[in-house]
Amino acid sequence: MEGPSKVLVIDDEEIIRNFLIDLLVDQGCTVKAVATGEAGYETAMNEDFDLIIIDFMLPGDDGLNIIEHIRRNDPDAIIIVITGYNSIENMRGALRAGAFDYVPKPFDLEQMTFAVRRALASRHHVKTNKRLMKEVSGQNKILEEKVQERTQKLQVAYEDLKNVYLRIITALISAMEAKDSYTAHHSENVAKYSVALAKEMMLPSDEVELIDRAAQLHDIGKIGILDMVLNKPGKLTEEEFDQIKQHPLKAGEILKPLDFLGSAIQLVTHHHERYDGRGYPFGTPGDQIPLGARIIAVADTYDAIMSERPYRVRQFTKEECIEEIRKNIGSQFDPKVVAAFMRIVDNF
Numbered sequence: 001m002e003g004p005s006k007v008l009v010i011d012d013e014e015i016i017r018n019f020l021i022d023l024l025v026d027q028g029c030t031v032k033a034v035a036t037g038e039a040g041y042e043t044a045m046n047e048d049f050d051l052i053i054i055d056f057m058l059p060g061d062d063g064l065n066i067i068e069h070i071r072r073n074d075p076d077a078i079i080i081v082i083t084g085y086n087s088i089e090n091m092r093g094a095l096r097a098g099a100f101d102y103v104p105k106p107f108d109l110e111q112m113t114f115a116v117r118r119a120l121a122s123r124h125h126v127k128t129n130k131r132l133m134k135e136v137s138g139q140n141k142i143l144e145e146k147v148q149e150r151t152q153k154l155q156v157a158y159e160d161l162k163n164v165y166l167r168i169i170t171a172l173i174s175a176m177e178a179k180d181s182y183t184a185h186h187s188e189n190v191a192k193y194s195v196a197l198a199k200e201m202m203l204p205s206d207e208v209e210l211i212d213r214a215a216q217l218h219d220i221g222k223i224g225i226l227d228m229v230l231n232k233p234g235k236l237t238e239e240e241f242d243q244i245k246q247h248p249l250k251a252g253e254i255l256k257p258l259d260f261l262g263s264a265i266q267l268v269t270h271h272h273e274r275y276d277g278r279g280y281p282f283g284t285p286g287d288q289i290p291l292g293a294r295i296i297a298v299a300d301t302y303d304a305i306m307s308e309r310p311y312r313v314r315q316f317t318k319e320e321c322i323e324e325i326r327k328n329i330g331s332q333f334d335p336k337v338v339a340a341f342m343r344i345v346d347n348f
């Protein structure tokens, strides 16, 4: 509940001060009245007033100056200027300095009462607006905090869900690889080599992470290939090889609903592309193949030839595997990736 309006009167003429005090008290206001600009300014600085009525011409003081000072301290201050020196110029000066109204002397009761009511109504309006704005901004803050809190919780839940999905897929891959002793840990190894290559090529950490994820998932599409084709000892028929060639696309289809994987899916679908454009499934050449996929291709081939295969008479030595990679620079593999591979293969 708001109390009575507080008004400050600054006028050097006692008769005017008393007239205004009577008028304002009749209007239910509490009033302070001072005779000089200096006292008026001091009082206005120390107390909060709903309305200030100031004489334009105070002895020794420029009314305009005082209005500007008061408004600088409180931009919402409502000021009525009264003056015995009525002129358009004075009126303009007062309004320009921030006065709310301008009442020339002599004024009658009705005229001044009207000006005071109008000024107090405006003050009330400004105060109500400010209060409402404060309340709204307080509410907004509470809402913002709630939204932030919920967003954080959702983010945590989303991360949990992502991890569950990834664990399920990884479990699927492990189950698939475990069926065949020759491919056990293949995806894990490919991820390990790919990460080492990506780091050697100074790729940013978010890209290394993407490559790691893609490498772990790269053969998920083999779930959709018949075991008898996948694990066939000996040479594959053309038809069987065509089936095998579908696995990057099948992987893309399996992973597509997991949109958080982003461009990792692209790396998976491109991991059998060749640098000379003769790979599958798209035949994308050279640097048009995503770099991560070119890295996974080298890591994948290296691990595949290092592992025993059912159709192979004997296991390759590490030197033979390295030689196999070297032989395919520029045809199957990106020379930049192989250069990085040669620098770090001793650590594999």
Ligand SMILES: [Fe+2]
Pocket: 218, 219, 247, 271, 272, 300
């Ligand atoms: Fe593959």
